[in-house]
Amino acid sequence: MTPAPQKITTFLMFEGRAEEALTFYTSLFEDAEVIDIARYDAAGPGPEGSVKLATFTLAGQQFKCIDSYVKHGFGFTPSVSLFVECESATELDRLYGALAKGGGELMPVGSHGFSERFGWVNDRFGVSWQLNLAARD
Template sequence: MTKKISPFLMFEGRAQEAIDFYLSVFDDAELISANRYGPGEPGPEGSIQLAQFRVAGQEFFCSDSFVSHDFTFTPSLSLFVECESEEEIDRLCPVLSEQGGTMMPLGQYGFSAKFAWVADRFGVSWQLNLA
């Protein structure tokens, strides 16, 4: 029987930067654990071997891959955020999209009061929704 399913984000040397960013963006975010590569281990010393953090009650795992890959994050898998207020969605949209990109700018699309689909500076895709 499956115990739990959690998103796992793989970065190439920017996991700590991403964790710090997400913890600063969301009020209810916390670092649960962070294991780092030590001297003589396969990854660069100090980089994230495995970290776990929580944002809005959702636990995430992440790591730094020391192997370069021909792939990165894709918008076809996104993190859907149910915002509690217009102030929250108005704050999150520019912060998350800064140095990233916008697939759907903040606006009214008929299926919610306000919506945006953005990618952050790490390439992680976020759908922001105000029901």
């Protein structure tokens, strides 16, 4: 019997903004969808209606997210980021503008030696995104 292939899924923990974030992210990519959202009910332990566990896809990649009802002394960090290979400069600029709004610029869009066109931002939820123009053959 062949063992099932291991699945590795990016898991994002928010504190009350999971649904807002996944709705925003799925609006940015054509091949994106919300697969499932389970919510806390009145019995908790999280606030009623908040995201207990959600699964969504962006460009064919699956993600999971939650609203943690426990406050933590940490958040997202740019040392782990979502890397997006963009097919065009137009796509890169659109994503960069949308993700940077309300967030913070880490590297402006431009040629940085390792890429013809690259930009790096933290979005308004604190998630870090590296946007790279795919190399042309």
